[in-house]
Amino acid sequence: MSIIIDRRLNDRNKNAANRARFMRRYKAQIKHAVSDMVAERSIKDVESGGKVKLPARDVSEPHLHHGAGGDREMVLPGNREFNAGDRLKRPEQGGGKGKGDGEGGGEGEDDFTFALSREEFMSLFFDDLELPHLVRTQVGDIKEVKPQRAGYSSQGSPTNLSIVRTMRQALGRRIALQSGAKRRLAEIEALQADSAGAEDDEVDEAELDLLRQRIKRVPFLDDIDLRFRNRIMVPKPMSQAVMFCLMDVSASMDEHRKDLAKRFYILLHLFLSRKYERVEIVFIRHTDNADEVDEQTFFNDRKTGGTVVLSALELMREIIEARYPSEQWNIYGAQASDGDAFGADPERSRGFLEKHLLPLVRHYAYIEVNDREMSRLSTLASTYQRVEAPHFSMVTVREHRDIYPVFRELFTTDDARTVT
Amino acid sequence: MTKREPLSQGPDWNFELLDRYDQAIKEIAVDEFGLDCYPNQIEIIASEQMLDAYASVGMPISYPHWSFGKQFIIQEEQYRKGAQGLAYEIVINSDPCISYLMEENSMPLQGLVIAHACYGHNSFFKGNYLFRQWTSADSIVDYLVFAKNYVRRCEERYGVEAVEDMFDACHALRDFGVSRYHRPPQLSIAEELARQRERDEYEWQRHDEIWSTVPKASTKGKGPKAAGSVEESQENLLYFLEKCSPKLAGWQREIIRIVRKMGQYFYPQGQTKVMNEGWATFWHYTILNRMYDKGLVDDGFMIEVLASHSNVIAQRGFDERGYGGFNPYALGFAMFMDIKRICEDPTDEDRHWFPDIAGTPWLPVLDFAMRNYKDESFIRQYLSPRLIRHFHLFALSDHEGKEYLEVDSIHNEAGYRRVRQLLSDQYNRDGQLPDLQITGFDQDGDRTLTVQHRMHRNRPLSGDADVVLNHLRRLWGFDVRLESVNQDGEVLAEQMYEAS
Numbered sequence: 019m020s021i022i023i024d025r026r027l028n029d030r031n032k033n034a035a036n037r038a039r040f041m042r043r044y045k046a047q048i049k050h051a052v053s054d055m056v057a058e059r060s061i062k063d064v065e066s067g068g069k070v071k072l073p074a075r076d077v078s079e080p081h082l083h084h085g086a087g088g089d090r091e092m093v094l095p096g097n098r099e100f101n102a103g104d105r106l107k108r109p110e111q112g113g114g115k116g117k118g119d120g121e122g123g124g125e126g127e128d129d130f131t132f133a134l135s136r137e138e139f140m141s142l143f144f145d146d147l148e149l150p151h152l153v154r155t156q157v158g159d160i161k162e163v164k165p166q167r168a169g170y171s172s173q174g175s176p177t178n179l180s181i182v183r184t185m186r187q188a189l190g191r192r193i194a195l196q197s198g199a200k201r202r203l204a205e206i207e208a209l210q211a212d213s214a215g216a217e218d219d220e221v222d223e224a225e226l227d228l229l230r231q232r233i234k235r236v237p238f239l240d241d242i243d244l245r246f247r248n249r250i251m252v253p254k255p256m257s258q259a260v261m262f263c264l265m266d267v268s269a270s271m272d273e274h275r276k277d278l279a280k281r282f283y284i285l286l287h288l289f290l291s292r293k294y295e296r297v298e299i300v301f302i303r304h305t306d307n308a309d310e311v312d313e314q315t316f317f318n319d320r321k322t323g324g325t326v327v328l329s330a331l332e333l334m335r336e337i338i339e340a341r342y343p344s345e346q347w348n349i350y351g352a353q354a355s356d357g358d359a360f361g362a363d364p365e366r367s368r369g370f371l372e373k374h375l376l377p378l379v380r381h382y383a384y385i386e387v388n389d390r391e392m393s394r395l396s397t398l399a400s401t402y403q404r405v406e407a408p409h410f411s412m413v414t415v416r417e418h419r420d421i422y423p424v425f426r427e428l429f430t431t432d433d434a435r436t437v438t
Numbered sequence: 439m440t441k442r443e444p445l446s447q448g449p450d451w452n453f454e455l456l457d458r459y460d461q462a463i464k465e466i467a468v469d470e471f472g473l474d475c476y477p478n479q480i481e482i483i484a485s486e487q488m489l490d491a492y493a494s495v496g497m498p499i500s501y502p503h504w505s506f507g508k509q510f511i512i513q514e515e516q517y518r519k520g521a522q523g524l525a526y527e528i529v530i531n532s533d534p535c536i537s538y539l540m541e542e543n544s545m546p547l548q549g550l551v552i553a554h555a556c557y558g559h560n561s562f563f564k565g566n567y568l569f570r571q572w573t574s575a576d577s578i579v580d581y582l583v584f585a586k587n588y589v590r591r592c593e594e595r596y597g598v599e600a601v602e603d604m605f606d607a608c609h610a611l612r613d614f615g616v617s618r619y620h621r622p623p624q625l626s627i628a629e630e631l632a633r634q635r636e637r638d639e640y641e642w643q644r645h646d647e648i649w650s651t652v653p654k655a656s657t658k659g660k661g662p663k664a665a666g667s668v669e670e671s672q673e674n675l676l677y678f679l680e681k682c683s684p685k686l687a688g689w690q691r692e693i694i695r696i697v698r699k700m701g702q703y704f705y706p707q708g709q710t711k712v713m714n715e716g717w718a719t720f721w722h723y724t725i726l727n728r729m730y731d732k733g734l735v736d737d738g739f740m741i742e743v744l745a746s747h748s749n750v751i752a753q754r755g756f757d758e759r760g761y762g763g764f765n766p767y768a769l770g771f772a773m774f775m776d777i778k779r780i781c782e783d784p785t786d787e788d789r790h791w792f793p794d795i796a797g798t799p800w801l802p803v804l805d806f807a808m809r810n811y812k813d814e815s816f817i818r819q820y821l822s823p824r825l826i827r828h829f830h831l832f833a834l835s836d837h838e839g840k841e842y843l844e845v846d847s848i849h850n851e852a853g854y855r856r857v858r859q860l861l862s863d864q865y866n867r868d869g870q871l872p873d874l875q876i877t878g879f880d881q882d883g884d885r886t887l888t889v890q891h892r893m894h895r896n897r898p899l900s901g902d903a904d905v906v907l908n909h910l911r912r913l914w915g916f917d918v919r920l921e922s923v924n925q926d927g928e929v930l931a932e933q934m935y936e937a938s
Contacts, residue, residue, distance in 0.1 A: 020460045020478035020556065021534070022453060025487065026541055032490045036507030039602070043504045079505055080610045080905035082872055088897030089837045090869075091846055093861040095764065096755020097832035102853060105842040106834070132511045 041138065047072050052134070052142045057277060060313050061287050061299060064143065067136035071129045140288075165249040174246025183245035191243060192236055199232045259294040259348035259380075261286060262337075264330045266355035267303045269322045275387040276317055279354035281421050282385050286352055294348065300337055304330035310337065327359050327367040327398060335374050344378040351375065351382040357396025364401035376407050384412040444736040449544035456480070456539075459549045460556070462734050466725050467557035471801065473721070475560040476575060477534040480552065484541050488528065489513050491538060495704070496528045498536065499582040501589035501696065503605050529555035531563040531707075533575035546742040549735070553725040558718025565809045566713070568706035578703060584631065585696045592689045604690055607909035608676065608697035613871055615676035615694075615701035637688055671875040671890065675910065676701070678876050684885060685915030694913070709812040712865065716770015717808055720778075723747060723771070753829060769829075773816070776825050777804060787823060818862035823854045833860045838896060868894050877921075885916040890923050893930070898922070904935075911935040 041048060051070040084090075100106075134142070170183055206222055206229075263283050265271070271279075283299075290297045301316040302308055305323035308330040334351065342349060359367070376382060386399050395403065402412050415421055445462060446455050460480065467473045483491070493510035494500035530536040537555040539548055563569050593601045608615075672678045679686070680694040707714070726743050729735045735743075753768035754761045780788045781800035789796045795803045811819060826849045833846040833856065846860070847853030863869050873892040880886045889910070891899060899922075911918040915937065922931040 020457075020464070020480055022456050022460070022480045023482070024453070025481040025483045025538075028483075028487070030484065030486050030490070032487075033493050033507060033510040035502055036493070036504060037510055038507070039502065039504035039598075040507030040511065043602075077508060080902040080909070081900075082610075082613065082874070082903060082906050083870070083900045084872055084894070084897040085900035085903075086898075087838055088893070089835070089895040090897060091833050091835045091860045091863070093831055093833045093857060093864055094756035095753055095829045095831055096757060096761075097830040097848055098755070100832055100845045100848060102845055102847050102850075104845040106845070108836070108841070108843050130508075130512070132515050 044072060044077060045142075047076055048134075049142050052139060055139075056143060056281070056284065061280070061284050064284050065136060065140065065288065065291075067134050067139040069131055070134050071131045074130050077130050163251045166252045168248045168250045170245045171248040172242070172244060172246070174248065178246040178249070180245045180247050184239070184243050187243040187245055188239050191240065192238070195236045196233050199229045203229045203233070257295040258298070258346070259290050259296070259350060260298045260300060260342045261290055262300045262302060262334050262349070262351040263316065264302045264304070264334065264351065264353040264355075265316065266305075266325060266327070266330075266358075267319075267321055268305050268325045268356075268358070270356050270358060271387075275354075275356060278387045278415050278418070278421065279385065280317055281418065282354065282415065283352060285421065286350065286383075290348075290350065298342075300334075302330050302333050302337075304333075308333040325359055326363055327353075327355065328363055328370055331367055331370050331375060335370075335378075338378055349379040351379050352385065353383070354385045354387055355398060356388045357386045357398040359396075359398040359401075364398045367398070368401045368405060371402075371410075372405055372407070376405075376410060379409070381409045381411070382407075384410075386412070386414045388414065388416070443733055444739065445734050446545055447736060447738070449546070449742075451543070451545040451548050453482075455545060456482075456548060456552075459545075460552055462729060463549070463553050463557060463725055466728050466732075467553070467561075467721065470728070471721075471724070472805075473557055473561040474564055475535065475557055476532075476564050478556040478560065479534040479536045480556060481536060481538050482541055483538050485517070488538060488540050489517060491528050495700075497530065497582060498579065499586050501586050501605075502593075503609075504602065505605075505609060527551040527555045529559045530578075531559075531569060531573055531575055531703075532578050535560040535563065535575075536579075544742065546735075546739045547746060549729075549739070550722050550726065550743050550746060554718045554722035557725065558721035559714060561721075562710075562714050562717045562808060565805070566706070566710060566812075567810055568709055568812055572706045573703050581699065584634075585700075588634070588692060589696070592693070596689065601693065603912075604693045605697065607913050608694055610906045610909040611675050611679075611913075612697055612701050614874055615674060615698035616705045617674045617677060617702075618705075618867070634692075637692075671877045673873070673875045674698075675874060675876060675889075679910075679913045682879075683914050686913065706812075709814075709867070712764075712766040712770040712773075712813045713808065713811065713816050714770070715766040716772075716774050719747075719751060719767050719771040720774035720804075723775075755830070772825055772828065773820055774804060774807075776822055777807060777820055780822065785824075791822060792820075813865040814862050814867075817865060818858065821858045821861065823849075823851075826854055826857050831857050831861065833857050872897070872899055887914045887916065887918045888921060889918060890921045892923050893925070896924065907933075907935050911937060 048070055051072060055068060055070070056064055170180060203226065206226060210222065261283075263279075265276070265279055287297060287299065299313070301311050301313055303311055303316055303321070304326065305321060306326040306329065308326075310333065311319070330353070338344065338349060371382070384399075384402055386396060388396065399412065399414070402410075405412075445458050460478070468475065489510060491498065492513050493506045495506075500506060527540075528538045535556065537551070537560075539551050543551065563573075563575060569575075589601060676694050676698040680691045680698065683691075686694075726735070726740070730740050751765070751768045751771050753765045777795070778800045780792050780796050781798055781803050784792075784796035807816065807820060830849055832848040833853075835844050835846040837844075847856040849857065873894060875890050875892065876887065877890045878888045887910075889907070903920075907918060907920055917937055918935040920933045920935065921929050923929055
């Protein structure tokens with residue numbers, strides 16, 4: 019006799035742990051693939067998870083089988099044209115029987131492709147930046163607070179009195195305190211109605227009076243009934259932010275440097291999108307003059323020429339004035355450059371930054387991407403060094419792995435810094 | 439013709455219907471045709487559970503390993519892409535025989551699966567000599583539970599990575615963990631656990647900090663029995679390592695054992711794929727047709743069943759797109775059908791080729807074949823000229839010295855015997871796996887292990903060989919020498935894998 023069992027409710031996804039093991043084992047390769055994906059993606063799309071492709075040979079499990087060579091015969095189905103003794107050209111690289119033994123199944127030679135969830139993707143992405151957990155620090159401080167309802171309290175100012183709630187409390191209290199007396203009253207009255215004219219009226223009258231008094235003594239409204247609408251102040255970020263990406267695209271900014279800058283911008287964007295509902299990005303590139311471009315052009319177009327940093331700063335201010343009034347937008351600026359600026363430009367840039375931009379922005383970061391020795395500052399950096407503002411920071415990045423620590427450095431508040 | 443009173447109509451199934459179909463199928467399979475089966479345990483599962491089962495080599499329980507995760511990802515991606523439907527069923531050689539049915543299957547498919555798995559495969563598992571000899575159907579699930587728990591404990595004690603390294607090495611040698619010629623005694627699960635406990639206790643007793651301060655020389659003779667020289671060469675590499683490897687800890691030996699036992703459990707499946715699938719396919723086809731004749735199923739049911747059936751038994755030609763070698767369902771089904779035909783309706787050719795069975799009752803002939811053969815011998819015994827023609831079989835020879843591949847023989851009078859023999863060889867294990875044997879180790883010297891590759895018709899080892907042998911070296915703990923030997927025993931090449 020067969021037994022039929024419904025197992026559909028049993029635990030599912032038993033292989034989640036094995037999948038995680040697979041991920042851990044091939045972390046290096048998957049990270050590499052993620053890194054490639056990041057390079058191809060636009061800053062905004064980085065977060066979305068996606069397909070990772072690993073070369074099949076990397077993930078294959080080793081097996082022993084016969085290699086090509088030696089003698090063998092093979093029987094095949096579907097002969098339509100051959101006769102014994104016919105000769106065929108040996109196929110390129112013989113290949114042997116390849117998928118002969120059961121194990122691999124349909125694996126074939128294809129690349130090994132699979133989907134990463136958004137979380138997996140992000141953790142690998144940050145891993146690449148040697149980031150153990152997403153930063154816990156604040157980017158600038160949140161100034162806005164907004165009152166928010168938080169239920170009712172028994173204390174408060176008269177303007178916040180909730181009449182409905184108060185009356186409800188009072189009613190409840192009255193019912194609770196009066197009900198015993200009322201019930202007794204009703205009993206006696208019913209008794210009286212039954213035996214109208216009985217002798218022991220006096221006793222009953224006394225009790226009735228007492229009961230009526232007790233009922234009366236319960237006040238209609240008491241202090242303890244009062245209920246006030248409670249409001250607490252919740253810090254509320256302005257829901258929108260704009261992030262200015264400024265980049266020097268003069269000839270010395272090669273692929274590697276642009277990639278470093280891009281990763282910095284990505285990190286900043288991820289960061290901001292966790293704080294704000296809406297984050298816009300403005301790309302400004304400059305040589306000896308600046309223009310606003312789209313992301314594609316920003317990172318890929320090869321334009322070249324001299325270097326005038328000021329032009330980019332001026333353009334940034336123009337755009338702020340035209341589109342992003344600072345009372346409505348949280349403005350962030352990030353400037354990437356190799357720091358080679360000439361003549362009066364660095365000094366004028368510093369002046370402009372201090373006077374016209376820093377008052378408008380939440381944070382301004384200058385990232386110097388270069389491989390100079392630590393000791394020697396670039397012209398721009400040495401000028402910027404003199405900027406005195408708590409929300410201005412400056413740092414040098416050489417390798418991918420520098421980015422996260424640098425980022426952390428840049429955006430760690432003083433409080434947090436003492437903690438770490 | 440019987441009056442039609444189908445058990446059900448339309449695609450929907452429910453548990454009561456499954457039960458009635460199972461009953462009806464059983465009446466035909468067991469009562470009419472006399473199939474001998476283990477009791478059935480039919481489990482309904484969802485498709486994601488099927489993916490899980492797939493990934494763990496079709497078993498309900500498995501120890502954790504990344505390679506199962508990889509397998510799972512492959513299956514899942516293919517399933518998502520729709521490139522590959524899921525198998526309708528998975529069946530486990532156990533007693534009771536566990537079959538998984540997917541909830542997404544329609545009623546006709548469930549019927550097909552019940553006939554195929556619960557009566558076809560089931561009776562094969564119970565009847566075929568290789569399974570009888572090699573697998574203990576009543577203890578496999580218990581053993582899997584034991585293995586899973588054991589591995590988890592090891593991971594807690596020795597770390598996930600150390601355990602994983604062991605499995606990586608053992609998996610690479612998984613194919614070489616089978617003793618083909620003698621079946622090792624099977625312990626019952628109770629004995630297994632008792633033995634396990636004993637070993638643990640022994641280890642605890644031995645574990646004493648003071649011992650570790652005693653100079654090395656006095657530890658001679660301690661630890662695993664150092665086997666003497668290899669008296670006869672050992673083809674079961676994992677067995678040899680488990681028993682004789684000088685450096686492994688107790689738990690590492692146990693892990694080798696787990697992989698080895700799994701390898702041994704699956705060994706008959708690899709040797710009987712054509713027969714097993716052919717047998718199950720033959721029976722679902724026969725049983726469901728019989729149900730139709732009895733009026734138990736309607737036309738719609740039969741049409742759906744036949745559509746799936748013909749998909750399953752399609753054999754593509756070698757030059758067609760999607761050709762992936764011989765389809766065991768196609769070849770096996772055709773052979774069993776052909777044997778039945780030879781019994782019932784033989785031609786002169788059949789009488790000439792199969793004088794013993796032509797014209798005799800088909801049921802005992804099929805039963806005998808199922809019980810006493812494996813793919814290699816089954817093909818050598820029963821592949822008829824008619825089928826060789828039907829599949830347009832031909833043989834190509836690929837000889838090292840020749841510049842061209844040559845058509846060795848085709849499906850004609852002159853070629854039948856040769857094609858049949860070559861196809862049979864193709865299912866011979868030696869044709870599929872290289873022959874590796876341990877022939878000795880330097881017991882008093884540097885403990886170098888010698889592994890002989892006995893070349894099969896001069897065929898070399900594939901490119902993975904270095905990786906696999908390095909795993910072997912890791913398990914052995916000392917240098918490993920690989921000798922390639924030709925048929926005459928001459929050493930053609932030698933390679934050392936040195937312990938780092």
